[in-house]
Amino acid sequence: MVSERAGRRWVVGVDVGGTFTDAIAASSDGRVVVAKVPSTPQDPGDALERALRELSGQGVSPGAIQMIFHGTTVATNALLTGRTARVALATTRGFRDVLGYRTGSRPLVYDLTQPRPRQLVRRADRVEVDERLSGLGEVVTPLTRAEADRAAEAIAALRPDAVAVCLLFSYLDDAHERILGEALARRLPGIPVTLSASVAREFREYPRTSTAVINAGLRPVVGRYLLGLGSRLRALGAPSRLHIMQSNGGCLPAERAAEQAHRLVLSGPAAGVAGTAALGASYGLRQLVSLDMGGTSLDVCLIPDGVPPVAPRQEIDGSPILAPSVDIVTVGAGGGSIARVDRSGRLLVGPESAGARPGPAAYGHGGDQATLTDAHVVAGTLPADLPLAGALTLDADAARAALEPVARSLGLEAGEAADGIIRLAVAQMTAALRRVSVQRGIDPRGYALVAFGGAGPLHAGLLLRELGFRTALVPRFPGLFAASGLTSTDIRIDDSRTVLAPLAPGLAGELASWYAAAGRRLAAQLRRDGIPRGRIRLAASADCRFAGQGYELSVPVTPRGPAGVAALAARFRELHLRAYGHADPDQPVEVVTVRLSAFGALPVAGADRPAGDAAPPGDAASAGDAAPPGLEPPGAAGFTRPGAAARIGRAAVRLPGAPAVRAVPVYDRERLGAGTAVRGPAIIHQLDATTVVLPGQRARVDDRGTMWLEERR
Amino acid sequence: MRTGTGSARRGARRRAQAIDPITFELASAALRATAVEMGEVLKHSSYSPIIREMDDFSCAIFRADGDLVAQADFIPAQLGAMSLVVKEIIERWGAGIAPGDAYLANHPYHGAMHTPDLNVIMPVFLGGRLFGWVGTAAHHIDVGGVRPGTEGPDLGEIYAEGLLLPPVRLYRGGAENPDVFAIVGAAVRDPVSTLSDLRAQRAACLVGERRVTELAGRHGARVLASVFDQMLDAVERAVRLDLAGLPDGAAEAEGFLDDDGAGGPPTRVHVRLAKHGDRLVADLSGSAPQVRGAMNVPWASTRASVVYAVRAMTDPARSTNDGVLRAVEITCPRGTVLNPDPPAAVSVRHNTCQRLADTLIRAASEIWPDRAIASSTVAFFGMNLASRSPRTGAMSVMAEVVGGGTGAHAAGDGLDGVDTYMANVGLMPVEVAESSYSVRILRTELIAGSQGDGTFRGGLGIRREYQVLGEDSAVTFYSEQTDPRFAPRGARGGGDGSPSKITVLGPDGRELPVGSKASLVLAPGSVIRIETSGGGGYGDPAGRDPALAEADREDERG
Secondary structure (H helix, E strand, O other), X not given: OOOOXXXXXXXXXXEEOOOEEEEEEEEOOOOEEEEEEEOOOOOHHHHHHHHHHHHHHOOOOHHHEEEEEEEOOHHHHXXXXXXXXXXXXEXXXXXXXXXXXXXXXXXXXXXXXXXXXXXXXXXXXXXXXXXXXXXXXXXXXXXXXHHHHHHHHHHHHOOOOEEEEEOOOOXXXXXXXXXXXXXXXXXOOOOOEEEHHHHOOOOOHHHXXXXXXXXXXXXXXXXXXXXXXXXXXXXXXXXXXXXEEOOOOOEEEHHHHOOOHHHHOOHHHHHHHHHHHHHHHHOOOOOEEEEEEOOOOEEEEEEOOOOOXXXXXXXXXXXXXXXXXXXXXXXXXXXXXXXXXXOOOOEEEEEEEOOOOOOOHHHOOOOOOOEHHHHHHHHOOOOOOOOEOOOEOOOHHHHHHHHHHHHHHHOOOHHHXXXXXXXXXXHHHHHHHHHHOHHHOOOHHXXXXXXXXXXXXXXXXXXXXXXXXOEEEEOOOHHHHHHHHHOOOOEEEEEEEEEEEEOOHHHHHHHHHHHHHHHHHHHHXXXXXXXXXXXXXXXXXXXXXXXXXXXXXXXXXXXOOHHHHHOHHHHHHHHHXXXXXXXXXXXXXXXXXXXEEEEEOOOOOOOOOOOOOOOOOOOOOOOOOOOOOOOOOOOOOOOEOOOHHHEEEEEEEOOOOOOOOEEEEEEEHHHOOOOEEEEOOEEEEEOOXXXXXXXXEEEEEXXXXXXXXXXXX | OOOHHHHHHHHHHHHHHOOOHXXXXXXXXXXXXXXXXXHHHHHHHOOOHHHHOOOOEEEEEEXXXXXXXXXXXXXXXXXXXXXXXXXXXXXXXXXXXXXXXXXXXXXXXXOOOOOOEEEEEEEEEEOOEEEEEEEEEEEOOOOOOOOOOOOOOOOOEHHHOOOOOOXXXXXXXXXXXXXXXXXXXXXXXXXXXXXXXXXXXXXXXXXXXXXXXXXXXXXXXXXXXXXXHXXXXXXXHHHHHXXXXXXXXXXXXXXXXXXXXXXXXXXXXXXXXXXXXXXXXXXXXXXXXXXXXXXXXXXXXXXXXXXXXHHHHOOOOOOOOOOHXXXXXXXXOOOEOOEOOOOEOOOOHHHHHHHHHHHHHHHHHHHOXXXXXXXXXXXXXEEEEEEEOOOOOOEEEEEEEEOEOOOOEOOEOOOOOEOOOOXXXXXXXXXXXXXXXXXXXXXXXXXXOOOOOOOEOOOOOEEEXXXXXXXOEEEXXXXXXXXXXXXXOOEOOOOOOOOOEEEEEOOOOOEEOOOOEEEEEEOOOOEEEEEOOXXXXXXXXXXXXXXXXXXXXXXXXX
């Protein structure tokens, strides 16, 4: 399937962010080329094309690009701005308002003036259909062909761009939805029709309706965008083997991305998590925490067994989507987070952010509010006199001027206030990391932190000390890490079905045969995508709970046959005890939803791409929580101190929590070769990020340019 | 450093009395996060749908004297409520309180709110001394009594409302107290859920105890104790600052329940609100004497209603604690519906609390017209239907709450079909209801035209129909605002929302006569139809933006 060309071949990742579009190209012989261009929100394809042209200028010939991986915000932005296609919705008679009353609860409990949520479908565009199933899936009112045709006619009269169909209990039996779908296809050829049971075969009518409607509303938008990208790539002379990142951390061939458009909503943040898993796998590390900190927010994800965990649903702009999504905890703490003192004298950091514009006061773009970045400039952890990406230099006077009012309100000096702001922000970051680890019964001491984004490496040493991670890795290009993560992903397809039955012996056979059938179906799709049989693997799980509970825990099913199903109850009890501190040995367990994921490893050979791929989740023995000893970075027999050329200055720094300013050496990361060890305190500077090494810590650079931070023992 | 010596010494002195602002913020944020973490443990591992789906629970951290310093504010109805229980434990058990104990309490005349709310509270000891408390309160679906689901609007005495527990020791020295577990297990209709949820509540307390101990290890017990004190001071100061920034004034408002719960006349709730400087006085003494039915409100709930209204009208985003009550005075004589004497029944007190919250907000809207908000529905249709699982045939109780429209305000329209004010209970999905209970839901729709008109319009009420399947089924339901005089009020020239309506049809389609509250046995095929109120409108309807009017037409809102 991959044409053999003479010479160097490239794999390219392109990540579209709010401010910048990043591209990274990795060649079959180990070269890495990067490009960073401003994003173009009107048509993100413009920036993507420009990034490819920049790569081309650095020797990445479009014709030699074997594959392009793309993280896109097209679906997210369409939903957030309401620029989705106009959807007509067909529902069971008596229930057209499910999108109106939603869950029946208020998004904000205490706010009496909160805005009414935006309607996904106008009420006039919802059509009720005579049909009904019971709660056990029996037909109460059959759907006649005449009624299906009448409904299709009524929908056609609305002249919609797309149609969604969601009938009650279709997760038990989707025959009525299919009859209606056929009638719609006859009456409205060329108009996309989404059946709820086809996109999310799960119970609870509101989230399933919302998912079907979001899919229908995005299909034309995403389809148009990808069509445009295809012709841009052809015009550039790049073969259009394009893969799109999904919310679940895996990618999808572009040809199938439009029909799965609701699965692309977390495309951006998922890339960094996928990159973390791939980086860890390349070092044999399977217990990882990714920390992606940019200007406005912090995304944290705990990867317990080499494969990023997914949550079965997500929410955007208040609307649920039943699509597996990388389980990221996001908090409003970024470099641009604004520090202020409220009227009662409390110091607050974030969640308001100065964003990219005006940005921190130190950027000199007119910002005058104190931000976390300004606090670092005043503390000296971000030295003011060094160049940064985007031809930026930091203005220390502006940062200090912005901090003064905050310091005055607290009765502190500017340096003390800066220290307080940094420590408060680190406390928020620590809280986010605890939420994904300690609060889920997981000890972070067995885990490696991977810190990236513009502001991640600045805090890596502090978090290492605070939570006692095994080590903290700072990738070679922290600011471009999401783009490089894209190139390391597998194709991933998910399937699920709500079962809602007690875990009895009779059910085991039924579940095992669902897993087998779904496995055949997904594997066949991956083979159609060009993945050879030997590079396909499957991972099964079941959402279980004690009969009577309302929340489920996801339990891996290994092996996928009857033996794995038989072990479910015991495994569930163990997980429940660990997560919540109690588990009733006598209470029956029920299965709510069964899930299967299929991974297809793409046969590309990029330098950043680990060869073997992670083992399937749950199949390998977990390393458990016990803290293993320190880790040795690969590739160097012994580590030596950096040469004099790498040291580019000294900065007066007040290290977080330290009572006074001290002189700290500053190193240039570009000049820290493999095998170098830097003792803290130190500041390591590069264009896209700054790393702070605390006293008592050291940073070692391995042969791939990754920096390993650890406490000196 | 040379010049720093003097100031460092001054700093040290200052810190001995009042810790530095950074430490305060770090520790208080950690305590608030701890309360939330306790809540997550409870919510995700509980059996009672009221806890897990409806968030009808609270978790909090208390000072040694029982004052509440940090609370996870999932549900306004329980704001600050548990501190009266902690004070009761201290009074009752005093020197006998020991590490590893956990207390269980639900007695409405000993600090609790109504019998289904079971409080589990644990002391935190540091260095052998009582340092503080952690606790949870959660609504269990049934604690015994005359009616399935325990609640009954017509019940006349607290003794009919299930098992009564003044603070007793659920755990002693870390071990379960089997006597208490046996008594509770024998008295309730679903012992598996109840006992499991009590264990989940205690598991949440253990998490809280561990975190408070860790924090004390980190900052020192003395520093943490002064963080507790300052958290109370900070909330008091913030509320006083908010109040001081508002114009002085006084206003009164009244509101009514449809009846007294037992078929009697409407029950009056009256508020006289006066703001002077940085203090607020809520005088509730014009409210009705305590009533025959179960609409009476124990003191903990009356307090929670006032704390809720203060938060909603000042800074909804700010977490509260008992510091609020230092800036707000509540007066209400004993023997009234808002401060009853035993043995008055209280199980349906939530309807009265909702009415009180609405009346407080209307009085506040009079004093501060630029913050005026139209009334949300307080119809609060609640229903307990004895039923069976259609799969297994096991007996169970379907507990349902249906919301309605919220009030419009100066910034926009109200919300459609949601629970209002002091609770935030979701509507049960049809696919959950019909797979768990012998019931069919025939329709669920928003009622066009149920909203109050105005420059901004109220949200819409809900129409939902339940058909009983299978066998004769006992049902208890209660609602308000079926009397048109008590429908949600508009504000500043906006129109009123619609009244609510309950209709019961026998299997033959004939209408049975029912009021706004009833306990009945229904034959299979019977239908209960509930239509809840829309919210009040805000401002002159003539001022409505034509674009919004056009959107109303497209949304067929009437």
